[in-house]
Amino acid sequence: MPYVMVQIPKTPAPASIAPRSVPTSADVARLAGVSRATVSYVLNNTSAVRISEPTRRRVHEAAKELGYVPHAAARSLRAGHSRMVLMPAPAIPVGPLYGQFLHDLQRALSRLDYTVVQHGSVGLRGDEAARAWAELRPVAVLVPHSGLGPQGVAVLKRSGARAVVTLGSDCVEGAHALLMDHEAVGHCAGTHLRDRGRRRIGVVVPAEPGLDSFSGPRLAGVRRAVHGTHATVTELPLAYEEESAARLAVRWRELGLDAVFAFNDEYAMLLMRALQDQGVRIPEETAVIGADDLMLGRLLRPRLSTVHLELPSGRELAELVDRMVRDPGAPPERRTVLGATVVHRESS
Amino acid sequence: MPYVMVQIPKTPAPASIAPRSVPTSADVARLAGVSRATVSYVLNNTSAVRISEPTRRRVHEAAKELGYVPHAAARSLRAGHSRMVLMPAPAIPVGPLYGQFLHDLQRALSRLDYTVVQHGSVGLRGDEAARAWAELRPVAVLVPHSGLGPQGVAVLKRSGARAVVTLGSDCVEGAHALLMDHEAVGHCAGTHLRDRGRRRIGVVVPAEPGLDSFSGPRLAGVRRAVHGTHATVTELPLAYEEESAARLAVRWRELGLDAVFAFNDEYAMLLMRALQDQGVRIPEETAVIGADDLMLGRLLRPRLSTVHLELPSGRELAELVDRMVRDPGAPPERRTVLGATVVHRESS
DNA sequence: TTGAAAGCGCTACCAA
DNA sequence: TTGGTAGCGCTTTCAA
Numbered sequence: 001m002p003y004v005m006v007q008i009p010k011t012p013a014p015a016s017i018a019p020r021s022v023p024t025s026a027d028v029a030r031l032a033g034v035s036r037a038t039v040s041y042v043l044n045n046t047s048a049v050r051i052s053e054p055t056r057r058r059v060h061e062a063a064k065e066l067g068y069v070p071h072a073a074a075r076s077l078r079a080g081h082s083r084m085v086l087m088p089a090p091a092i093p094v095g096p097l098y099g100q101f102l103h104d105l106q107r108a109l110s111r112l113d114y115t116v117v118q119h120g121s122v123g124l125r126g127d128e129a130a131r132a133w134a135e136l137r138p139v140a141v142l143v144p145h146s147g148l149g150p151q152g153v154a155v156l157k158r159s160g161a162r163a164v165v166t167l168g169s170d171c172v173e174g175a176h177a178l179l180m181d182h183e184a185v186g187h188c189a190g191t192h193l194r195d196r197g198r199r200r201i202g203v204v205v206p207a208e209p210g211l212d213s214f215s216g217p218r219l220a221g222v223r224r225a226v227h228g229t230h231a232t233v234t235e236l237p238l239a240y241e242e243e244s245a246a247r248l249a250v251r252w253r254e255l256g257l258d259a260v261f262a263f264n265d266e267y268a269m270l271l272m273r274a275l276q277d278q279g280v281r282i283p284e285e286t287a288v289i290g291a292d293d294l295m296l297g298r299l300l301r302p303r304l305s306t307v308h309l310e311l312p313s314g315r316e317l318a319e320l321v322d323r324m325v326r327d328p329g330a331p332p333e334r335r336t337v338l339g340a341t342v343v344h345r346e347s348s
Numbered sequence: 349m350p351y352v353m354v355q356i357p358k359t360p361a362p363a364s365i366a367p368r369s370v371p372t373s374a375d376v377a378r379l380a381g382v383s384r385a386t387v388s389y390v391l392n393n394t395s396a397v398r399i400s401e402p403t404r405r406r407v408h409e410a411a412k413e414l415g416y417v418p419h420a421a422a423r424s425l426r427a428g429h430s431r432m433v434l435m436p437a438p439a440i441p442v443g444p445l446y447g448q449f450l451h452d453l454q455r456a457l458s459r460l461d462y463t464v465v466q467h468g469s470v471g472l473r474g475d476e477a478a479r480a481w482a483e484l485r486p487v488a489v490l491v492p493h494s495g496l497g498p499q500g501v502a503v504l505k506r507s508g509a510r511a512v513v514t515l516g517s518d519c520v521e522g523a524h525a526l527l528m529d530h531e532a533v534g535h536c537a538g539t540h541l542r543d544r545g546r547r548r549i550g551v552v553v554p555a556e557p558g559l560d561s562f563s564g565p566r567l568a569g570v571r572r573a574v575h576g577t578h579a580t581v582t583e584l585p586l587a588y589e590e591e592s593a594a595r596l597a598v599r600w601r602e603l604g605l606d607a608v609f610a611f612n613d614e615y616a617m618l619l620m621r622a623l624q625d626q627g628v629r630i631p632e633e634t635a636v637i638g639a640d641d642l643m644l645g646r647l648l649r650p651r652l653s654t655v656h657l658e659l660p661s662g663r664e665l666a667e668l669v670d671r672m673v674r675d676p677g678a679p680p681e682r683r684t685v686l687g688a689t690v691v692h693r694e695s696s
Numbered sequence: 697t698t699g700a701a702a703g704c705g706c707t708a709c710c711a712a
Numbered sequence: 713t714t715g716g717t718a719g720c721g722c723t724t725t726c727a728a
Contacts, residue, residue, distance in 0.1 A: 158371070
C-alpha cells in the first residue's frame with residue numbers, strides 16, 4: 001500500500017494543466033519511458049555505462065521536446081564542487097588593454113571547461129565581498145589588485161575554493177599572486193627620463209579614487225630610478241578634468257620641471273594639451289611620457305612616448321589557474337607577470 | 349538497530365582528523381548544540397519564529413568560529429528560485445560611458461538584493477549561450493545588443509527566468525526590450541550636419557567586428573536625416589588603425605565630402621588626425637562630428653563636436669527589472685532609453 | 697521555543 | 713543495459 005503512494009506524482013496535475021513548470025530530468029525520464037539514472041547517463045555521456053542507441057535517441061528527443069536544461073546548482077551540489085571561476089567585476093571602467101586581457105582569459109578558461117563569472121560586488125568591501133563570493137562555492141577566485149585581506153582568502157579557501165589568485169601589486173597571505181609590478185612601470189619611465197638628461201621630474205598622481213594601487217607603485221618606481229642621482233621627483237595630483245589640468249599648467253613654469261611621467265596615456269594627453277595651450281614646448285621644455293601604449297598616443301603631436309605594458313597571455317594564465325586547481329596543496333606561488341618597455345616617440 | 353546506524357556520522361573521523369572539509373549548517377548546529385532548523389532560523393532572522401537570545405548568540409558564535417558561509421546553490425535549490433541577475437560579460441572592451449552605466453546598474457540591483465553576475469560566455473553563439481545561462485537558473489537576464497534569438501528567450505523563460513530584457517537596437521519576440529536607439533544617434537548627427545549646410549556627408553563604419561549593431565543603425569539614422577534633401581550619404585569603412593585612416597585621408601579630396609559623422613569620438617580623433625596631416629582644414633573644408641561625448645573630444649583642436657548619449661540611470665533600470673521580476677505575467681515592454689543630443693563645439 | 701524530517705534536482709553506487 | 717535510491721546543504725512545515 002505505501003508502495004502505491006510513492007508512485008503517485010507529487011503534483012496532482014500533469015504537464016498539460018500546469019504548463020509552466022521548469023522541466024527536470026524526471027520529466028525527461030517520464031517522457032522517454034526510462035529512469036532518471038538513464039537520462040543522466042545519456043545526457044552526460046557517462047563512459048562507464050553503455051546505453052543502447054535507441055534509448056539514447058529517445059532520451060535526447062524527450063530532452064529536446066521539453067527544452068530541458070540541467071540545473072547547475074543541483075549538479076554541483078551533488079558533485080560537491082563546481083567548475084566556476086569567479087572574478088569580481090571591475091569597479092572602474094577598464095581600458096582596452098586590460099579588457100582584451102580579461103576577454104582572452106575568459107575564452108581560455110572556457111576552453112578548459114570552466115565557467116567564468118564576474119560577480120558584481122559593488123558596495124561590498126573586503127571580507128563582505130569574500131563572503132558573497134564564497135556563497136557561490138567557486139573552484140577558483142581571481143581578484144584584481146587586492147582589496148582582499150588574508151581573512152578573505154581564508155574564508156574562500158574554507159568554503160572550498162581550490163585556488164585563490166590575486167592580480168595586483170602585492171601579495172596576500174595564503175593566496176597565489178600574479179604580481180602586476182607597477183613599480184617597474186614607473187621605474188622604466190623614470191630611467192628613460194633620467195637617461196635622456198632630465199633632472200626635475202614630475203609624476204602625475206590621479207585624484208580619482210580606485211587608481212591608488214597603480215599610481216602609488218608607479219610613483220615609487222620613478223623615485224627608485226633616480227635614487228642616487230641629483231634628479232628630483234615631484235608628485236603632481238591631477239583630476240581627469242580640463243580645469244584641473246589647466247590649473248596645473250598655469251603654474252607649470254614656476255614648478256621648474258623638465259619632464260613628467262603622466263601616469264598613463266590618457267592623463268598624458270590631458271596634461272599635454274593643457275601645457276601646449278600654455279605655450280610650453282614639448283619635448284624641448286618638458287618631456288612627457290605616458291603608459292599603456294594606447295592608439296591615442298600615436299595620434300598626438302608630438303607623438304607620445306609611452307611605457308608599453310605586456311600582460312600575460314590569457315591562455316598561459318588559464319593554464320596556470322588550472323594547474324593550481326588540480327593541485328590545491330601546492331604552496332602559494334608568486335609570479336611577476338607584467339612586462340614594461342619604453343616606446344620612445346617624440347614627446348620625450 | 350537500524351536506528352542506531354542512522355545516528356552514526358557518515359564521516360568516520362571527526363573534525364579534528366578531517367580538518368579541511370567545508371562547514372555546513374549541520375556543523376554549526378552541532379557546535380552550538382541546537383538543530384539545523386534553529387541555525388537556519390537564526391542566521392536568516394526568520395521573523396515567523398522567535399528564538400531565545402542565548403540560543404541566537406550561541407549559533408552566531410558557532411557560525412563565526414567555523415567560518416560558516418551558506419551554500420547559495422543549496423539554498424536556491426531548496427527555495428526553487430534564485431535572486432541572480434545574469435548578464436553576458438561584454439565581448440569587446442567597453443567605453444567609460446557604458447562602463448559607468450553597468451556599474452551603476454549593478455549597484456542599484458545589489459541594493460534591491462539581487463546578485464549580479466556577468467557570465468563569460470565567449471565563444472558560445474546564440475542559443476548555446478542561452479543554454480549556458482539557463483543552467484544557472486537566473487531570475488532575470490539582461491542581454492546587451494541582441495545576439496539572442498526568440499529560441500534563446502524561450503529557453504531562458506522555460507528554465508525559470510522571470511524577466512528577459514534585451515538592451516539594444518531591436519526587439520526579440522517574448523523579451524522585454526530597452527531600445528538603445530542608435531538610429532536616433534545617427535539622425536541627430538545627420539540633422540546637425542544638414543542644418544549647417546553640409547550636403548555631401550560621409551559616415552564612418554568601423555571595420556572591427558562586433559560594432560555592426562551600433563554602426564548599422566547610426567548609418568541608417570543619417571540617411572533618414574537627409575532623406576528628401578539633395579544631400580548624399582557615403583559609407584566609409586575604417587579600421588581603428590593609423591594606416592587605415594591614412595589611406596582614407598589620402599583620397600579624401602577626391603571623395604569630395606564636406607562633412608563626416610565618424611561613428612564615435614575615438615574614430616573621429618583617428619580620422620581627424622589623418623585629415624589634418626593631409627592638410628584638410630576642419631571644419632572649413634570638412635566638418636567632423638563624433639559621438640559619446642568623451643573627455644577626449646574636448647582636448648582635440650579644433651574641439652570635437654559630438655553626440656552626447658544619455659543612458660538611463662542604473663537605479664531606474666534596476667527598478668524596472670525588479671518590477672518585471674515581480675510581475676512575470678506582464679506583456680513584453682518596449683521602451684526607448686537612449687537620449688541623443690548634439691554638443692556643438694568647433695569641428696562642425 | 698526547538699527539533700524531526702521531507703524534499704528541491706541531480707549523479708553515482710549497487711542490484712537486477 | 714537499466715532502475716532504484718541515497719544523499720549533496722538548505723529551508724520550512726508540522727509536532728512536540
